[in-house]
Amino acid sequence: MERLLQDGQVLANETITPVVKRMVIHVPDIARQVTPGQFVMVRPPEGKNFLRRPFSVSDTDSAAGDIILIYRIIGRGTAEMADMRPGDIMSVEGPLGHGFAIPEGRALLVGGGVGIAPLIYLARSCPVKPFVLIGGKNESEVFWTRFLEPYAEKVFVTTDDGSVGKKGFTIDLMPEVLATEKVTAVSTCGPGIMMRGVAQLAREHGIPCEVSMESRMGCGIGVCLGCTFEGQVSHHRRKVCADGPVFPAEEVFG
Template structure:
C-alpha cells in the first residue's frame, strides 16, 4: 500500500483580550465531523487565557499549516514523543496499524496520563520517566535498546523537545531506520513571511521554515 499523509500543525489565535499576542501553533489530536481537538499545557499568558475560554467564545484559526507531514504506512512504526509533543502523535497513531509507542516524561503523573489516548491503537506502549517513577528510568533513548531488540521497526516518527528528537534520530540513523521529526518552533505569521521559525538544512544548502516547509522533516534534513 502506498504511503498516506496526514495534516501537519494548526496555528490558533485567541480573539478577545489576546490582541497583543502572536499566534500559537498546536498539533492536531483529532479531526472529525467538522471538529478538531487539541491538547495544550498552560505555560504562559496565551495558554493561560485559553484555559479561561468557555463554550461560545470565538477563536481565529489558520491551518493546517505547512507542507511537511508524517508519512503513514503499513510498515512497523515507532511513535516517540515527550511532553505535549505527544499530542499530534495521537492523530498519527489512529491511522497507523498497531504502532509501537514510546511516551517520555519527567514523572509518572506526567507520563501515565497519555496512555489512554494511545491504548486503543498501540500494539505496545513503553514509558520512560526522568525520576524512574514509571517505566524505564531515564530519557526516551533509555528505552530504545529494548524496543529495537523486540521490534523490527522500519519507521520512526518523533515529536517533543529538540534534544529528545535529535537523540532518537541519531539512534535511528545508527540502526538505518527511516525517521521523521516534527519540529516545535514559535510561529508568528504561520505563512513563511516573518522568518521567525527558520533553521539551516543539514544535508543541503539553504534554510527551512518550520511553518511553511514543515513542521515534519526527514531527520537527516534538520539534525546532523
C-alpha cells in the first residue's frame, strides 16, 4: 500500500460536544486505500505547529473520496484543527500503519474515550454485525452510539457515573456480554488500562484479541522511534506507528 501526501479540502468540522469535533476531509486517493485501524498524520499547511498529529480514520466515504476524523481538543494541534472551516486545506499523510484484521465471525468491539473512533469504520467493515461495548465518564462522552448503531448488532454502554447505560467501566460489563453473546473475536482501542483488562478477559474466554495503541508519536513513519515498546512475544522493539497501531493483545500485554 502506497503512503500518500495529499492536500485535502475540509468539507465539514462539526462540533459534537464542547471538546469533540468531527472533521470530513476530501482526500480521494487516501480514502480509497485506508483500511479500518489505520491512521493519518495531519497538519494545516500554513499552521503554527511543525509536527503533524496522528488520528485514526474513524470512517470513510470512498465513493465521495472523503475521510472522517473524530477528535478531542486537548492541546495546540487539535485546537488549531478545531478552528478550521469548510473550504480550508488540510495536509494529510497516509494511510499509515497496520490496521485491524476484519473478524470473520461475530466480533465484540470494545472502546473507551476517543479510542472509539476507529471502531466505527471497523464495525462497518465486519461481514457479521458486531457487538460493540463503549464506555465514557458520563452521558456527554457516549455520543458515539449514533455513529455505531447503524453497523452494530447491539451497542452496550457504560458510564462512570451511571448517567447512561450500566454504571461502571467497560470491563465490568464485558463478562456479562461474553456470557450471553457468542463472540469469536475481540478488537479494542482506548486507554491502556482498559485494553489490558479487555485482553485479559478475552484470553480467559479463549477468544483472540487485537488492541490498537494510541501512543504519542512524532513522525508516524517509523523514523523518530518515539512510540516504541518491547514486544512481549517477539521480544523485539516494536514501533506503534509502523508495526501497529494494531497488535495481537499478547504482543502488548504478554
